[in-house]
Every structure is written in structure tokens, then in C-alpha cells.
Amino acid sequence: MSQHRQLAAIMFTDIEGYSALMQHNEQQAITLKNRHRQVLQDQHKHCNGHIVQYYGDGTLSIFQSAVEAVECALAMQQAFRQEPKVPVRIGLHMGDVIFDDEQLFGDGVNIASRIESLGVPGSVLLSDRVQEEIVNHPEFKTYSVGRYHLKNIARRVEVFALDHEGLVKPAPYSLKGKTEEAEGRNRQGLRTFSKLPPKxxxxxxxxxxxxxxxxxxxxxxxxxxxxxxxxxxxxxxxxxxxxxxxxxxxxxxxxxxxxxxxxxxxxxxxxxxxxxxxxxxxxxxxxxxxxxxxxxxxxxxxxxxxxxxxxxxxxxxxxxxxxxxxxxxxxxxxxTTKNTEAYELYLKGRFYVNRRGASIITGIKYLQQAIKLDPGFALAHTGYADANLMAGLYGLLPPKQVMYKAKESAEQALKLDPSLCEPYCSLGTYYCYEWNKKEAEKNFLKSIELNPRYAQAHLWYGLNYLTWMKGDFARAEEHGRIAIKLEPLSAISYGIYAQILHTAGKFEEALATCKAGLELDASSFLCRLYEGYSYLFLKQYDEAVQIFEQLMKLSNKHNFSHGGLIMAYCKMGNYEKGRLLLEDLKARSLKEYIVCTVIGIAASWVNENLDEAFKYLEKGYREHDPMLLSLKYEHWVPDTLRADPRYQALLDKMDAPEKLPA
Structure with missing residues (x-):
């Protein structure tokens, strides 16, 4: 049998969940498999690809050109994303292979296979070698999803994903597949290292x-x-x-x-x-x-x-x-300060704010004390500004009570030290809640200019301004990915990136991002919350209810999880259960602070008459409720509410900048 070596672009594809589908619905599985093969054959013919092997629900193929291989993968995945959708993983690598009439093997084949195993259905993953080949082709948009030790591969491989409209775009460092458990051990058991920045x-x-x-x-x-x-x-x-x-x-x-x-x-x-x-x-x-x-x-x-x-x-x-x-x-x-007591209080404040949840309130108290001891302590002012913004955003305290305090402290911090990036980020967030687009963007961009490595600025700019105010989802996702690259082990970064994806309607990607965040921190409130929302809008209602009920217990019935549970029951058609939960939420609002927008949206799902919903939304407008920002683009706003003339009137009022009362 003749053999020869050649340099080739190698493609692996695989239908996710095919075996389980065969057991559940054999006819549907066969239909998807046939569609997979038809699209594969059509696009390979168009892009000069050669299908080497069909195996079960997957394929192995080669191309003489990396550009043609990527072009083929992109066209295939865009076709698979159309109805009836086929959940396909695609991995590409460029390398030396050994080829005969029946088989293809070699390290290049192994790497391509490992990359496909990392894939998320709807995405196209490329090795760093393929990326090098297409870097001068502007028709292809890519971004790094991290560097991985692939199983039985000595070097650490950087993996890229196509960043095109309609494709699933996995979060950086979130991929799971055939990776080397011993991370980089070669056959002699010695550690191998990819080159790390010396500085x-x-x-x-x-x-x-x-x-x-x-x-x-x-x-x-x-x-x-x-x-x-x-x-x-x-x-x-x-x-x-x-x-x-x-x-x-x-x-x-x-x-x-x-x-x-x-x-x-x-x-x-x-x-x-x-x-x-x-x-x-x-x-x-x-x-x-x-x-x-x-x-x-x-x-x-x-x-x-x-x-x-x-x-x-x-x-x-x-x-x-x-x-x-x-x-x-x-x-x-x-x-920073010469007052050691103020400094200790500042450290305590930051410690509790970083823990998130109700600990933010404890952090605010310590930061207040630090500022009282040293009013010229710039970092204490920045911490106090952020803590108050978070308390308002997460529904811990009424926004009127905390938002203006955040603005005052951020401005004072800049008077004391204009070189700080954090206060500009705080002011950008504050101006979002004044609905002042011009001032919001100006401050966010100044924060990023002063310190491009400040992950929080990328996250808050991406979510509050680009996503909720502008609806510029592509740029928002870009900043979300930058933040994850800067903070690859931060569940908060994954949670906020999931919010951006969810608002953009990319529920599968949002779900995968939440799961990646929960692997870093199983108690992450944001990741768990948007895991529930993602299941909800993927119409996996039982899973959504289970998540929200679990979150209600873990978060002491936080109003965001309460509202999500109401929505889930209504989506399932159980309006009676939703109505009972709504009455409980309104009763709680008489004794504790509950976000007005949460009640208003919940009421719009439960009741055909929207008067009550708009009563709470108007109250939220008067209080400058931060959650109102989500009304324009988020998917939890029901069509009945959007169709009501009062909905557009409310958005029109928010488009006109209005100062938050001091």
C-alpha cells in the first residue's frame, strides 16, 4: 500500500448528542445526519475539499489550502445554524499528515481531532497554525479562546474561534474536551512549558x-x-x-x-x-x-x-x-493615605465588597468610616463609589439612596487623583442610570484609555452602555472577551459576558458561558441566574424552574431569582403559580426593598391587563431604577408589553437625559 506525506489543512466534524438522539427519536437523528452529509458534500465540492472518512456521526477531511478549509467550515456552520439546526462541532488544524488511499494519520490529525473535541455546537475552532495562515485575510474574523494542553500533544496549543455573525462564539478559556490531565508532561514525565511573557x-x-x-x-x-x-x-x-x-x-x-x-x-x-x-x-x-x-x-x-x-x-x-x-x-x-486606621478600614471595605451579595452593604460601612477619618483618601472614594453602584444595580438598596453618593465620591476621587481609572468607570456607570449616553461613553472610554487592563471597565462599558443603551452587541461581546482574557478565572467576568450574550439573543452561548463560570465558582449568583434565563429562552422550562427554585433558596429569595421563577411558570402556562408568586413578591416589597422593574415585568407576564405593570415601571422611572436600562433589548420583556403605547413612551422619556435627584 503506497503512502506519502503532505502538508494539509485538516477538518474534523461531529454531531453533538447524536447517539442519545438515536435512542430518543431515530427518524429525527437520521434526518439530521443526512442534512449534515449533504451540506458537508456541497461545501467541500465548492471549496476543493476531500472527505477522507465518514465515521458514525462525524467526518475527517483535508484541504490543500487553510483559507479554503476555513471558508468551507464557515459556510457549513452557517448552513447548520439554519432550521432544521444541526448541532455540529468543527475543528481545524494545519500540519504534516501521512496519507494513503484509505487512511489519514499523524500528529496533525491528532491535533485537529482534539480541537474538534473542545468545540461548542455552532462554533468553528482553529489551531494557532491555521490562524497564522489566515491572519492576512480580512474576510475572516477570529479571536483567541485560550491556550490548552491537548491530550498526548507536547506543546500547548492556542485555539481561535471564528467571530462571524450567526455562529456560536464560546467564551475564552471555557472549552472542555480531550485535554492532557497531567498538563504538559512529556513522555519522560518532565514538565514542558509554552513560552510565557518574561515581564x-x-x-x-x-x-x-x-x-x-x-x-x-x-x-x-x-x-x-x-x-x-x-x-x-x-x-x-x-x-x-x-x-x-x-x-x-x-x-x-x-x-x-x-x-x-x-x-x-x-x-x-x-x-x-x-x-x-x-x-x-x-x-x-x-x-x-x-x-x-x-x-x-x-x-x-x-x-x-x-x-x-x-x-x-x-x-x-x-x-x-x-x-x-x-x-x-x-x-x-x-x-494613598498617611492614616493607617483609615487604610485598614479601606482594606476591610474592599474585602467585603469583593465578596459581593449582602457583603457589599458591610463594605459600604467600612469605606464610609475610612473616608470620615481621611476625606483626602482617593482610593477610599473609588471603593465607596463602586460599592454604592453595585448596591443599586443588584437591588440591595434603593437607587435614589446610593447612586448620587457614588457620583459624588467618584468625582471627589478624581479631584484628589486625576490619574485613577476606576472613578471614570464609576461615572460611566452612573451616567447610564441618568440615561445620559454621551457622558456615559466619554467616561468609560477615559477609564479604558488610562488603564486598558482594567477588566471592570470593559465589563461595565460592554453591558451597561453598549448592550443595554446602544444595542451594539458586537462591540459589547468584544469587550466582554477582553475582560475574560484579563481575568480568565473570574466567574463575575463570565456572568456579565453571559448577560451580554443573552441580551443579544445568543442563548446557547450564554448558557455555555454560565457553565464555564460556575466551574470557577459554583456559588456565582450571576452565572446561576443567567443559566436559568438561558434555559428559559431555549424553551427548556423544567431546567429553568429547577435553577430558579434552587437560586431562591441559595440567595434568600433575591428578587431577581423571584422574578425569573414567575416568568418561568408563566412561560410553562402555569399562570396560577406565577400569580401566587407575584403576590408574594408584592407583599415583600411592603417590608423590604424590591426592584420596581422586577415587579413590573413579572406583572406583565402574569396579567393581561398591563396597568399594574406600568404602575411599577413608572415608579422605577421616578427612582431611576438601573434595571430599566434592560427594557429596550432584553428578551424577558413580553411582546404584550412592547406592543402597548406606554412602553415606547417610557423609552422615549429615558432617551432624554435627566439628572438623578441629589
Whole structure:
């Protein structure tokens, strides 16, 4: 039997869930399989592809050109997304193969197969080698979905997805498939590494060595301040706080930290705080070989905490051989406050705000106290602004009570330190809730200009402005993906990206994104909430009800989950159950703060007469309820409400900028 080698673009396809469908509905399974083959054959003929093998519900084929292979995959997937939809995974790689008349094999085939296994139905995944071949072809739009150790493949492969309208676009770092469990071990059992940026670092939370476990806020806070300080250096890649802190309290493998966060060094250490005395121990370690580049021990008083942080930041920049501009050096050495008591309160405040949920209210109290002790403490003002915005957005406190406070504190922070990016992000969010598009976008863009690596700015700009105010879903998704790249281990980033996808009507992608976020944090409220909404609009009502009922218990009947459950029962046709839940929600609103828009939308699902729904929506308008922003584009607004003239009148009022009362 003759054999020959050749360079080829290799394509694998596979119908997801085909075997299960055969057992459930054999005729439907055969119909989908036939449609899969017909589309495959038509497009391969058009793009000069050669189908080497059919196997069950999948295929293996090759092309002489990577461009033609990608063109074929795109056309196929766009066809499969039309009714009747065929849930197909497609993976492409460019490599050397061994070919004979009956078989195709070699490392190139293995990599293509592994990439297809990572796929999400409706997406097209490409290896980095294919990406290199098509990079100069502007007709193809792609984005990175992360780097993966594929099973039995020595090198770490960066995988890309096509970013075209109509395709499913998986969230970065969310793919699951045939990956190497031993992450990068070669046949001799030695660790192999993809090239990591030499000037890159992750700062882990300092381990609390004090007798009091409540002192953990201090170790977290000191680490966060070092991250903020180092983030001002343009030449240094600093892993995001949320992703770095995923390794808190774990017996970690520093190589795992380096690979997952894409950094070559890790700063770790411990802190012991007894009264006014501190002992901080720090080590800067190379992840590849565990070599200690630098270590130091500080036995000081609390009064020296700012000097210690400056020393650490400057020592790191020296060891990392980062060329500092004078402006960056000044930013590192700039003190935040000289009041150590205010600083401790600030650290406590940030600690509780970062925990989200009801802890935000606790954080607000600590930040208030910090500002009272030192009104000139710029970072305390930025933390206080963010905390109040979150309390209003998540329905923890009435928006009139907190939104203007957020604006005042953000503006005060900029007076104290105009170089901060965070207050501009806060102001961008505030102006969204004043329905002032011009001021909102201006502030968001300024925040991103000052610090393009500030993930929160990309998320809030993407959701609040681009998605809910503008309906520019393509740009919103782009910023969501940037945020996940900056914070690959943050469930919050996945949750907000899922909100963007859901509003865009991409329910399958939103669901996959939520599941990826829940793998990072099983208790993520946002990911669980939008998992429920995604199931709801995929018409998987039993799954949606199960999620919302579970979330009601876990969140102490948070009004967002309460509203989702009402909607789910109504979508199932169980209006009586929905009505009972609505009455309970209204009764709760007499004793606690419930978001007016949630009640209004729930009422519009339950009642044919929409007077009650608009009563609550108008009340939300008067209170500048943040959830009103979602009315124009979100899918939970029923058609009956959209058809009512009062709906458009409400949107028209929101289009005219109106200041929130002080």
C-alpha cells in the first residue's frame, strides 16, 4: 500500500448528542445526519475539499489550502445554524499528515481531532497554525479562546474561534474536551512549558498567619494594593486580582498558576499582624523552575505599611528588569493615605465588597468610616463609589439612596487623583442610570484609555452602555472577551459576558458561558441566574424552574431569582403559580426593598391587563431604577408589553437625559 506525506489543512466534524438522539427519536437523528452529509458534500465540492472518512456521526477531511478549509467550515456552520439546526462541532488544524488511499494519520490529525473535541455546537475552532495562515485575510474574523494542553500533544496549543455573525462564539478559556490531565508532561514525565511573557507577574493574597482568621482582609488588601501599584507599569503584565485570588488558601502548584494566568513569575508570602506590629514575608518566584528571584522579611509597625508596599513594588520592577518611565515610578511611590486606621478600614471595605451579595452593604460601612477619618483618601472614594453602584444595580438598596453618593465620591476621587481609572468607570456607570449616553461613553472610554487592563471597565462599558443603551452587541461581546482574557478565572467576568450574550439573543452561548463560570465558582449568583434565563429562552422550562427554585433558596429569595421563577411558570402556562408568586413578591416589597422593574415585568407576564405593570415601571422611572436600562433589548420583556403605547413612551422619556435627584 503506497503512502506519502503532505502538508494539509485538516477538518474534523461531529454531531453533538447524536447517539442519545438515536435512542430518543431515530427518524429525527437520521434526518439530521443526512442534512449534515449533504451540506458537508456541497461545501467541500465548492471549496476543493476531500472527505477522507465518514465515521458514525462525524467526518475527517483535508484541504490543500487553510483559507479554503476555513471558508468551507464557515459556510457549513452557517448552513447548520439554519432550521432544521444541526448541532455540529468543527475543528481545524494545519500540519504534516501521512496519507494513503484509505487512511489519514499523524500528529496533525491528532491535533485537529482534539480541537474538534473542545468545540461548542455552532462554533468553528482553529489551531494557532491555521490562524497564522489566515491572519492576512480580512474576510475572516477570529479571536483567541485560550491556550490548552491537548491530550498526548507536547506543546500547548492556542485555539481561535471564528467571530462571524450567526455562529456560536464560546467564551475564552471555557472549552472542555480531550485535554492532557497531567498538563504538559512529556513522555519522560518532565514538565514542558509554552513560552510565557518574561515581564509578567501574578500577586497572590498573602497568607494570614495571625491568630485571628478575621485578619484575612489585611493579607488580601496588601496584595491588592501591590497589584494596583504594579498595574501602572506599561511594560509589565500583571494578572488580574480576581483571577490571582482564585488561588487563595489553596495548596498550589506555582506552575499551574503560571500556566493558567499566563505569567512567568509569582509573588507570594504571608502576613502576621499583632496589634500595631507587622511581619510580612515575601518571595518572588519563577514558575518554570521554582527559583526564588528575591525574598524579603519586614518586621515593622503599621505606620510603615505604605513604605513596605513601595519597597516591594520597586524591588519587583528591578528584578523584572522593567524600564520605568518617570511617570510610572512616581505612581508606584505615591502614597494613598498617611492614616493607617483609615487604610485598614479601606482594606476591610474592599474585602467585603469583593465578596459581593449582602457583603457589599458591610463594605459600604467600612469605606464610609475610612473616608470620615481621611476625606483626602482617593482610593477610599473609588471603593465607596463602586460599592454604592453595585448596591443599586443588584437591588440591595434603593437607587435614589446610593447612586448620587457614588457620583459624588467618584468625582471627589478624581479631584484628589486625576490619574485613577476606576472613578471614570464609576461615572460611566452612573451616567447610564441618568440615561445620559454621551457622558456615559466619554467616561468609560477615559477609564479604558488610562488603564486598558482594567477588566471592570470593559465589563461595565460592554453591558451597561453598549448592550443595554446602544444595542451594539458586537462591540459589547468584544469587550466582554477582553475582560475574560484579563481575568480568565473570574466567574463575575463570565456572568456579565453571559448577560451580554443573552441580551443579544445568543442563548446557547450564554448558557455555555454560565457553565464555564460556575466551574470557577459554583456559588456565582450571576452565572446561576443567567443559566436559568438561558434555559428559559431555549424553551427548556423544567431546567429553568429547577435553577430558579434552587437560586431562591441559595440567595434568600433575591428578587431577581423571584422574578425569573414567575416568568418561568408563566412561560410553562402555569399562570396560577406565577400569580401566587407575584403576590408574594408584592407583599415583600411592603417590608423590604424590591426592584420596581422586577415587579413590573413579572406583572406583565402574569396579567393581561398591563396597568399594574406600568404602575411599577413608572415608579422605577421616578427612582431611576438601573434595571430599566434592560427594557429596550432584553428578551424577558413580553411582546404584550412592547406592543402597548406606554412602553415606547417610557423609552422615549429615558432617551432624554435627566439628572438623578441629589
Amino acid at each position: 509578567s507577574i501574578a500577586v497572590l493574597p498573602l497568607v494570614n498567619m495571625s491568630n485571628d482568621p478575621e485578619q484575612q482582609y489585611f493579607g488580601d488588601g496588601v496584595a491588592e494594593e501591590i497589584i494596583n501599584s504594579l498595574s501602572n507599569l506599561k511594560d509589565l503584565k500583571v494578572a488580574g486580582r480576581t483571577s490571582s485570588f482564585q488561588f487563595s488558601g489553596r495548596n498550589i502548584d506555582l506552575r499551574e498558576v503560571g500556566e493558567k494566568l499566563g505569567v512567568s513569575t509569582v509573588l507570594e508570602g504571608s502576613v502576621r499582624k499583632q496589634g500595631n506590629r507587622l511581619r510580612i514575608t515575601i518571595q518572588l518566584i519563577k514558575v518554570e523552575d521554582g527559583f526564588h528571584l528575591w525574598s524579603e522579611k519586614y518586621d515593622r509597625s503599621m505606620d510603615d505599611i505604605f513604605a513596605i508596599q513601595d519597597e516591594i513594588a520597586n524591588a519587583i520592577t528591578e528584578k523584572m528588569k522593567v524600564t520605568l518611565m518617570e511617570k510610572s515610578r512616581n505612581r508606584i511611590k505615591k502614597p
